[in-house]
Amino acid sequence: MSGGHEPFVDEVDLKARLKAARIMHEKFSPLIKAVLDGKPPKLVIPKRTLANTVFDPERGILSLGEEVLEREFLDLGESRRFMQTLLMAAIIYQSLIENEYPTIRDLYYKGKHTIVYRDMRGRRREENTWDEQKESDSVIQDVEVYTGLFREDMLILSKEKGKVVGNMRIRSGGDVIDLSKLGHGAYAIESTADLIEILDVDAEFVLVVEKDAVFQQLHRAGFWRRYKSILITGSGQPDRATRRFVRRLHDEHGLPVYVITDSDPYGWYIYFVYKVGSINLSYESERLATPKARFLGVQMSDVFGYGSKKPYLSEAERKKFIIKATDRDIKRAKELLKNYPWIYKNRLWKREIELFLKRKVKLEIEAIASKGIRFFAFKYIPEKIETGDWIE
Amino acid sequence: MARKRRGRGAVTAADEKYRSRTVAEMIAKHREFAGFQNPARALYQTVRELVENSLDATDTKRILPWIYISIREVPRTGSTNGARPWYVVTVEDNGIGVPRTVLPQAFGRVLYSSKYVIKQTRGMFGLGVKAVTLYAQQTTGSPIEVYSSTEGSQYVYMMKIRIDTSRNTPQVLEVGEWGKKVGWKGTRVSVRIEGDWRRAKSKIIEYVRRTAIIAPYAEIIFETPDGEIYYYPRTTKKMPEPPREAKPHPHGVNLEDLREIVRATPAKTLKEMLITEFQSVGEKSAEEFLSKYGFDPDMNPKELLKRDNEELLVKFVEALSQFKFRSPKSDYLSPLGAEIIREGLKRMFAPEWVEAITRPPRSYKGHPFIVEVGIAYGGAIKPLEEPLLLRYANKIPLLYEEREDVSYKVVKSINWKNYNVDFPAPLIVLVHIASTKVPYKGLGKESISETPELESEIRNAVQEVARKLKVYIARKTREEEAKRKAEALARYIPEVAWSLAMLSKPPEKWSPPKPEEVATFKEKLIDIVASKIKIAGMNDEEVRRIVKEIADSVEVE
Numbered sequence: 025m026s027g028g029h030e031p032f033v034d035e036v037d038l039k040a041r042l043k044a045a046r047i048m049h050e051k052f053s054p055l056i057k058a059v060l061d062g063k064p065p066k067l068v069i070p071k072r073t074l075a076n077t078v079f080d081p082e083r084g085i086l087s088l089g090e091e092v093l094e095r096e097f098l099d100l101g102e103s104r105r106f107m108q109t110l111l112m113a114a115i116i117y118q119s120l121i122e123n124e125y126p127t128i129r130d131l132y133y134k135g136k137h138t139i140v141y142r143d144m145r146g147r148r149r150e151e152n153t154w155d156e157q158k159e160s161d162s163v164i165q166d167v168e169v170y171t172g173l174f175r176e177d178m179l180i181l182s183k184e185k186g187k188v189v190g191n192m193r194i195r196s197g198g199d200v201i202d203l204s205k206l207g208h209g210a211y212a213i214e215s216t217a218d219l220i221e222i223l224d225v226d227a228e229f230v231l232v233v234e235k236d237a238v239f240q241q242l243h244r245a246g247f248w249r250r251y252k253s254i255l256i257t258g259s260g261q262p263d264r265a266t267r268r269f270v271r272r273l274h275d276e277h278g279l280p281v282y283v284i285t286d287s288d289p290y291g292w293y294i295y296f297v298y299k300v301g302s303i304n305l306s307y308e309s310e311r312l313a314t315p316k317a318r319f320l321g322v323q324m325s326d327v328f329g330y331g332s333k334k335p336y337l338s339e340a341e342r343k344k345f346i347i348k349a350t351d352r353d354i355k356r357a358k359e360l361l362k363n364y365p366w367i368y369k370n371r372l373w374k375r376e377i378e379l380f381l382k383r384k385v386k387l388e389i390e391a392i393a394s395k396g397i398r399f400f401a402f403k404y405i406p407e408k409i410e411t412g413d414w415i416e
Numbered sequence: 417m418a419r420k421r422r423g424r425g426a427v428t429a430a431d432e433k434y435r436s437r438t439v440a441e442m443i444a445k446h447r448e449f450a451g452f453q454n455p456a457r458a459l460y461q462t463v464r465e466l467v468e469n470s471l472d473a474t475d476t477k478r479i480l481p482w483i484y485i486s487i488r489e490v491p492r493t494g495s496t497n498g499a500r501p502w503y504v505v506t507v508e509d510n511g512i513g514v515p516r517t518v519l520p521q522a523f524g525r526v527l528y529s530s531k532y533v534i535k536q537t538r539g540m541f542g543l544g545v546k547a548v549t550l551y552a553q554q555t556t557g558s559p560i561e562v563y564s565s566t567e568g569s570q571y572v573y574m575m576k577i578r579i580d581t582s583r584n585t586p587q588v589l590e591v592g593e594w595g596k597k598v599g600w601k602g603t604r605v606s607v608r609i610e611g612d613w614r615r616a617k618s619k620i621i622e623y624v625r626r627t628a629i630i631a632p633y634a635e636i637i638f639e640t641p642d643g644e645i646y647y648y649p650r651t652t653k654k655m656p657e658p659p660r661e662a663k664p665h666p667h668g669v670n671l672e673d674l675r676e677i678v679r680a681t682p683a684k685t686l687k688e689m690l691i692t693e694f695q696s697v698g699e700k701s702a703e704e705f706l707s708k709y710g711f712d713p714d715m716n717p718k719e720l721l722k723r724d725n726e727e728l729l730v731k732f733v734e735a736l737s738q739f740k741f742r743s744p745k746s747d748y749l750s751p752l753g754a755e756i757i758r759e760g761l762k763r764m765f766a767p768e769w770v771e772a773i774t775r776p777p778r779s780y781k782g783h784p785f786i787v788e789v790g791i792a793y794g795g796a797i798k799p800l801e802e803p804l805l806l807r808y809a810n811k812i813p814l815l816y817e818e819r820e821d822v823s824y825k826v827v828k829s830i831n832w833k834n835y836n837v838d839f840p841a842p843l844i845v846l847v848h849i850a851s852t853k854v855p856y857k858g859l860g861k862e863s864i865s866e867t868p869e870l871e872s873e874i875r876n877a878v879q880e881v882a883r884k885l886k887v888y889i890a891r892k893t894r895e896e897e898a899k900r901k902a903e904a905l906a907r908y909i910p911e912v913a914w915s916l917a918m919l920s921k922p923p924e925k926w927s928p929p930k931p932e933e934v935a936t937f938k939e940k941l942i943d944i945v946a947s948k949i950k951i952a953g954m955n956d957e958e959v960r961r962i963v964k965e966i967a968d969s970v971e972v973e
Binding site: 042045046048049052053055056059060062063064065097098100103104106107110111113114117118120121137138139140141142143144149151153 | 899900901902903904905906907908910911912914915916918919920921922923926936937940941943944945947948962965966967969970971972973
């Protein structure tokens with residue numbers, strides 16, 4: 025080993041930490057003041073309930089409504105959660121300052137204490153600050169909505185799921201990385217997607233594919249070289265970093281975003297997570313959703329044709345690749361059509377889902393790809409983009 | 417043992433012998449009238465008669481009772497065969513004792529009485545110990561054995577007595593006499609009878625226990641044939657006021673009663689008889705009554721007994737029940753008093769809450785009565801699906817026929833939820849009815865009938881005490897709520913204090929929070945929590961101390 029023992033200093037990281045810590049300190053200051061003044065402490069937190077999740081048609085994203093909850097320490101039903109929220113905030117704050125990189129699992133362990141006390145009758149009692157990680161994860165979300173900081177902003181890491189390749193260069197952790205020179209591999213999108221500096225991009229669009237396997241096939245086939253593009257996958261349900269990265273490419277570099285998923289309710293839902301956000305975590309959509317993302321396929325009309333549009337699959341191929349929809353698929357499709365205005369108010373989406381309900385069949389991306397990766401990469405995708413055969 | 421004046425005894429010399437003899441023979445023949453229908457019940461009844469006599473010889477004479485009860489199984493003797501075991505039942509007390517001259521009559525003659533009065537007595541059948549004497553001589557051929565000495569006497573006397581049923585006269589078989597060396601006074605009665613301890617056991621034990629409940633001023637020792645000893649020490653010296661004798665109220669007499677009164681009265685005129693033999697009748701009301709119903713005030717009352725005047729006698733009784741006399745007096749009733757009921761329940765059940773009341777006197781059909789109710793809740797009481805009901809009439813526990821009883825009906829019909837009681841609950845309800853005439857349901861005299869006046873009075877009484885219970889439970893619930901709150905919040909204080917201390921320092925000048933910084937937040941939080949909690953019976957400092965104690969006890973692992 026050469027070189028000194030100077031610890032590695034990442035300026036970008038440090039700046040981000042300080043910024044997040046300042047915001048946290050600021051957000052908790054009124055509470056601290058209240059306690060020092062002898063006033064009952066309370067946290068005012070936007071409600072994360074489904075009822076308080078609203079769709080903003082102007083911006084095309086899901087977001088939290090106006091409703092807030094007041095979490096008072098003196099309220100017996102809330103005191104435990106109040107303690108948990110403060111404890112989590114303090115641990116995160118400490119981690120920020122002490123240059124830690126906790127994961128949500130680390131935070132769970134760090135804050136999992138056993139409170140041992142004597143009750144009024146002098147009996148020994150025990151209580152855990154939290155029992156399961158589900159509980160602490162939920163508290164992290166509370167801290168996020170209370171402070172307006174995402175976990176990534178607070179340098180909390182999670183498993184990396186997203187991958188990207190294409191003609192672009194980035195700087196991360198002080199290193200410059202050329203995403204066109206990664207061989208058969210790809211760049212794993214880091215948890216802190218906002219700390220990536222995008223240096224330059226030479227592409228005309230972003231192609232997001234649901235599945236990692238299809239991503240690899242397109243990569244090896246040289247898709248992004250032939251059609252100047254950035255190729256991304258979220259490996260199924262995308263994590264926050266992948267969604268943020270897609271959004272940044274769209275916002276900061278004006279690239280149109282095309283999404284390819286399976287042709288079934290689950291695939292559609294993944295598309296909508298990129299586009300409007302997740303219903304459970306609507307508070308993130310503000311920065312994660314890409315409302316202009318386009319659903320390229322696989323569409324029902326790709327399989328069966330529609331009007332003057334000819335199907336991509338012959339009668340025989342169709343028989344080979346299509347799968348019968350399950351009852352759950354049908355139920356889910358009906359729910360999409362019934363509950364979500366951004367779906368049922370969209371003429372094309374309505375048509376797509378009604379076609380599905382009529383035919384009661386679904387199709388995986390692989391079906392098209394198995395017809396030949398070249399057909400998929402060099403005919404199906406470019407032709408659809410060229411002819412504007414997508415749903416927005 | 418005191419001689420007891422139970423019920424309405426015969427009086428005139430002419431009739432007495434005849435009537436008494438019939439009664440003695442009738443009782444001997446029909447044991448069930450006296451509660452001796454089978455060996456188990458007979459054993460129970462024997463204990464009961466003797467214990468009640470002992471109580472009448474003590475507490476009604478203002479003596480703090482000491483009562484010793486023993487039942488021993490003894491071998492059968494003589495030519496009698498059969499498998500039923502014999503027992504010697506012995507009851508001893510420290511009562512007033514029975515003078516030598518009265519002993520034979522008191523134990524060996526049915527319905528020994530000389531004066532017509534009414535009085536609240538423990539006695540149930542107007543027969544008392546004489547029925548025991550009869551039962552003993554019938555089943556084992558043994559006389560009743562009595563030792564007794566009165567306060568001033570220099571001697572202790574012993575007599576073995578049996579009853580000549582055909583003549584209803586006492587036969588004294590053996591007499592003993594000893595000079596007193598120590599200051600003993602009281603009565604000790606032993607009797608050998610046929611019985612069935614196995615079957616009677618639970619009822620007898622319960623009888624003694626329930627007797628002890630309402631006599632916390634008594635010291636009671638009970639030795640069973642199984643060799644167990646039940647000991648109930650005296651826990652208070654307060655005793656209920658003894659009952660006083662009183663004349664009957666005009667509304668409360670029937671045809672037979674009136675005959676007795678007329679026979680016994682020395683009065684020379686109807687008017688005089690009304691005034692001297694009845695309560696609530698004065699000069700004026702007697703005159704008004706007689707003129708209203710057209711009786712001659714100067715008529716000799718004995719005239720009414722003449723065969724020709726039967727109709728007049730009936731008319732007289734009816735008139736008595738219709739005329740609006742003053743209400744019956746109740747001051748000769750002897751309630752237990754709330755204090756004794758409370759003490760008794762507390763002593764026996766160790767509840768966390770107990771309350772009792774004595775209601776004002778009421779009357780039904782000319783008979784005054786007083787209802788008393790005690791309620792005990794929580795503590796050592798075992799939770800049950802319904803209230804445990806303890807019934808008493810004239811200080812006697814009622815053990816049989818519970819579901820037939822008016823008290824059971826009332827207690828059962830009360831919606832206890834309205835009083836914050838959720839079953840299963842640790843709840844005991846004691847109902848005592850004191851009256852010169854308790855309206856029993858059947859011959860067994862173990863349950864009280866649903867007399868409307870009585871029922872409504874019992875309901876009022878139970879509700880009145882239950883309302884206090886409600887307040888108590890509500891307060892307790894609030895208190896527990898407050899305590900739970902104190903506990904729930906206090907235990908989080910250290911974590912919250914640490915977190916606040918952590919977040920309170922700006923990132924630029926951050927250092928790990930010092931213990932005194934955490935302590936500042938902790939004290940503030942204790943103040944805030946304590947100020948929001950109100951616990952009845954605790955001032956703010958005490959509440960703060962409790963909150964602090966819990967918060968200080970916290971260890972985070």
